[in-house]
Amino acid sequence: MIGNLLLRFGTDEQKRHFLPRIVSGEDKWCQGFSEPGAGSDLAGLRTRARLVDGEWVIDGQKIWTSDARTANWIFVMTRTDPEAQRHKGISMLLVPIDQPGITIRPIRTMVGGSSFNETFFDGARTAEENIVIGPNQGWQAAMALLGLERGDEVATNPIFFGAEVDRLIALAKERGRSGDDKVRNELVKAYTRTQIMRYLGFRTLTGWLKGEVPGRDASVSKLFWSEHHKVTTDLGVSLLGADALAPTGRKPIRHYRADDPGAPNSSASWVDTWMAAISGTIYAGTSQVQRNILAESVLGLPKEARPK
């Protein structure tokens, strides 16, 4: 996400410095957007940054920072002009994590892992030039980043989700349910959705090849795959019945290839995947937020009332 953003909006120096390190894996990034009081309403963010002697000094808190403990850089949305209107006084800063001004605390989730974190900034510092686009231009950078976040999996998702539907069909057969009308109907719908995802992926790829970057229309695919995943894994868990009460702790099955003979089709892996699927309708903007975006900027419906 940040690599693609810098390709489009970074300075020559930022591209020269950061892009090779992203490609080599030397730098690992995490995303500092959400705060305890600012998730869907990102413009409500309160983390502050001010320029002091050629450096940005940052104070505040982020939450739900995925993989912050394995990352060495974070891109952070900060308020740099507290007097400006809420969308206008924001800047996106690129901040090294390994410094005394940053403290990271893990959050344990119901799925058992703790890749989530709280990230505290207490006089954290970064160089003045580590800013995307420019001071108080952060909203533009954030919207572009979110378009990339919502759109960048569009072409690869059908592969993962197609493999998952294959496993679901195998599960229905294993459980003797593949002759059941209702199950067959749901399997066909799930398969059909993966084909729709394929065409959405082609459309996005074609756009990339023409030099377009996913914009607000990326909400279509984000909403589509995440809602698909919720109902599809729900069917998996229903097929398991009482066996779905089996202990969890396996890697979600979406991460295995269809032709991987070692991939599990166990109750534990389906239950983990089902629980993880719920989060897909939350991160990168919730389904409700995607529907608002589509209603307003794609369908042209009146804007919902928002705080000024």
Ligand SMILES: Cc1cc2nc3c(=O)[nH]c(=O)nc-3n(C[C@H](O)[C@H](O)[C@H](O)COP(=O)(O)OP(=O)(O)OC[C@H]3O[C@@H](n4cnc5c(N)ncnc54)[C@H](O)[C@@H]3O)c2cc1C
């Ligand atoms: C797996 C996962 C990984 C994440 N990783 C990161 C990360 O790395 N970095 C990061 O910054 N954040 C991350 N997040 C946080 C994520 O971006 C937020 O959880 C998300 O934006 C929702 O914000 P919130 O949790 O504050 O919920 P809220 O904004 O409080 O929303 C609560 C409920 O109200 C609904 N709602 C809110 N506003 C509206 C509206 N205007 N109209 C209709 N309904 C509305 C929402 O849809 C939701 O159902 C992650 C979240 C998850 C689940």
